[in-house]
Amino acid sequence: MSSKKIQMGTQEKWIVVVAGIGLLLSTLDTGIINVALPTLATDFHVNAASIAWTVTLYTLSIVGTIIVFGRLSDKFGHLKIYSLGLIVFTVFSVLCGFSQNILEIVGFRILQGIGASMLQATAVAIISTTVSEKHRDSAFGTLSALMGLGPVLGPSVGGAIISLCGWRWIFWINVPISIIGLIGCRYFLMRNKEVHNSNSIDLSGNLLLTGAILALLVSVSTWNSNGGYHLLTVVLLGACAILLFAFTKNEARIEQPIIRLSLLRNKIFSASLLAIFVFGGSTSLGFIIPPYFLEQISHLAPWQVGIVNLSSPLGIALLSKVSGHLMKRFKPIRLMTFGLIVMFISYAVLGQMQNNWSPLLMALLLFLYGMGGGLFLPANISALMEAADKDSHGTIGATQRMVQNLGIIIYTALASNFIHTTSESQSVLMGGLRNSWIFAALTFIVVIIIFVIILTSKKKVRVSN
Known part of the structure; x- marks a missing residue:
């Protein structure tokens, strides 16, 4: 019986590692590109405002789609959506590294952000539904530590990689780490049957919520550059309020809300x-x-x-x-x-x-x-x-x-x-x-x-x- 307990403890630790890999990578990549922006602007012959879209749209794609993927993971399985997220994140990390112009890297960063959204949407749920209640709080502690380290390690790691290998490697460095995560996902999917639910996907609610979030984020961006009383900022904030109101009304009337x-x-x-x-x-x-x-x-x-x-x-x-x-x-x-x-x-x-x-x-x-x-x-x-x-x-x-x-x-x-x-x-x-x-x-x-x-x-x- 003691060996079984040790085995279960070891498996739970590896579940935390696998979930933590995706969360660390997705938060790390939020900041890792910041130190590369001047280099990218020079290589692609664009100004700072243009290259900044690689950061802004990556974040927007995460925030705008994360609820959708959280909902999909409840329906189809957290590890399955997480695995798909690792694949999407890895593929577009590689393509970001091969980018030859500003349009390519911005487009690939948007799609990389969608992969990151899948990872962030499911990491906590993997632990809460897989790790035993006895060890769950400790697992949340480990995951929180990785969550805190990711954003600030990004610039430090990015600076070192650019100095030693060049900017393309800030994306390619994700590949071996993602492969480890995918192997872990495959292992657990073969040995653990995930519990799915039969909830429908509320497409209208998803669209309203995503629209409200995007309107809010763009209004913040315009407010930051043009001031709080700029017409576009006010219009976007108004649109955000209207969409949120419509979202709450929609959620109140349907049987299976987001x-x-x-x-x-x-x-x-x-x-x-x-x-x-x-x-x-x-x-x-x-x-x-x-x-x-x-x-x-x-x-x-x-x-x-x-x-x-x-x-x-x-x-x-x-x-x-x-x-x-x-x-x-x-x-x-x-x-x-x-x-x-x-x-x-x-x-x-x-x-x-x-x-x-x-x-x-x-x-x-x-x-x-x-x-x-x-x-x-x-x-x-x-x-x-x-x-x-x-x-x-x-x-x-x-x-x-x-x-x-x-x-x-x-x-x-x-x-x-x-x-x-x-x-x-x-x-x-x-x-x-x-x-x-x-x-x-x-x-x-x-x-x-x-x-x-x-x-x-x-x-x-x-x-x-």
Whole structure:
């Protein structure tokens, strides 16, 4: 019997590795291309705005299709959609590396993003439906660590690859890692029968939701470049609101909606979605803002900036495993609340940053933020999955990733506006950086208050009973 237990534990560890490979690759490729943009612009003889579409459209294709693939994975099997995602991601990674002009690389990046969407939509559901309940929280901790490392390792890994091998290898490096993931998928598909459901695919709901998301993302982009009161920005925000209203009406009237709106009446579920939005956006500021300060104020070399920027994901990676174990003793909502408080403290202090601050102090505060994030993220995944039926875990996992990505996009746009008018003045730059930190800290306060209200109300209910 003891050997059987060891075998089951080993199999579960490999399931986490396989699921983590896709999540790491798809998040890594969100940032790995950033350092290559100047090189690509030179090679393809285009300006910076044109080559930036390789980043923008990759992200749009993920956010715009992720719910669809989450839903498809609930119907046809999480590992099957995940395997298909690995194939699509790998094929178009190879083609990205062979691109000869701007149209080719932009087109291949869109299709690579669709593969990434399949991976992000299913990774959490693979674990929640395959790993035993006893080890699930620990598995979520490992997955959260990989989720935190991907975005910030992208620029570091990309810079090293470009220096040693050239920009094409930032895409081709995905191939051997993807092959390992595909072998693992094949192994588990042969030995595990996935549970499917008979739910229909709500095409009208998918189109309305995708349209609303795309309208929101394009409005953010136009707002960032033209201002919040620009006519196109206002029109797109209005279109987003109309499409969302139509989506909710559609979901309320059909028998098998994409997302059961009744879930939103679950206070913990709704609060957890809001929290992952704030976490995603605030964490992105921890990657964007420090380089401005460290390069322009502290005058550090790029490699030194990269080391400081690793502080936050290091904290996430270290504490995610701890959070997975702590969930055996504490409810996810309590761990999320504590993690949110730690992240708020970090950003509230960073909101007071001064010109003479040492890079070490910033690194310590970012590490503190990462520790809070590491406590928060596995608990957030667990809370969302606990609220949903098992046959909709793919959809809920996809929703979590979509909301987190929306937070990243919107907070990035806001931060760009805070520091857009920096000119040559260090005081103006510092003001913009401080305002970015303070904005994120204020949004943490809002979420913390909501969580405290939920915790307090739960206590009152128990006392009254």
